[in-house]
Amino acid sequence: MFKTIKRQLPVMALAAAFGAVTLAPALAADGKAIYADKGCAACHGEDAKTPLQEGFPKLAGQSAEYMFNQMKDIKAGARANGQSADSMKPIVEDMAEDDMKAVADYLASLKEAPAAAAAAAGAPHPGKTLFLTKTCVACHGKEGKKPLPGYPMIAGQDKAYILAQTKDIKSGTRANGKANAMQPVMHLVNDDEIAQIADYLSTVK
DSSP: OHHHHHHHHHHHHHHHHHHHHHHSOOOOOOHHHHHHHTTTHHHHOTTSSSOSSTTSOOOTTOOHHHHHHHHHHHHHTSOOSTTIIIIIHHHHTTOOHHHHHHHHHHHHHSOOOOOOOOOOSSSOOHHHHHHHHSSHHHHHOGGGSSOOTTSOOOTTOOHHHHHHHHHHHHHTSOOSTTHHHHGGGGGGOOHHHHHHHHHHHHHOO
């Protein structure tokens, strides 16, 4: 009897070990590793806050919900303006939603993107006045730092990127997500005012 038990012990141990492996939860996706593996740094920078050229967004510190939704929309083709179709869609094409969430969570955990040098002390930036009076503050929060859920943080964002996206929303070229809510109020600002708002936001620290 004891010999039989001894022979069964290795088998039981192996079964227990195998069971532990199969029952263990799958490892969570590593957002930092995916960001590196997908070559995201080629456009957004190693730290995700120093784009390698104008017109690319700073992603560090951005809302995870917002970034996850944008990746899904780019993959589905709902957002196809600017660099989305040519540069981003091929990258997110084969990403599972868990991978997108992991990247979004990783980027949201980084420090906010540094802004360009602020204007000299004196009269307030004209773009700030426009930001406050043209309803921008209602959704993006004071100085663009505290947006409503689903809206992007735009304080310290790349000026060329803000300018391009705002114009695309105004023209209807970009119509995904919260852009649909923003588009109806874009008649309140002309191109010169958009440029001033973009310039102001790029200097917010």
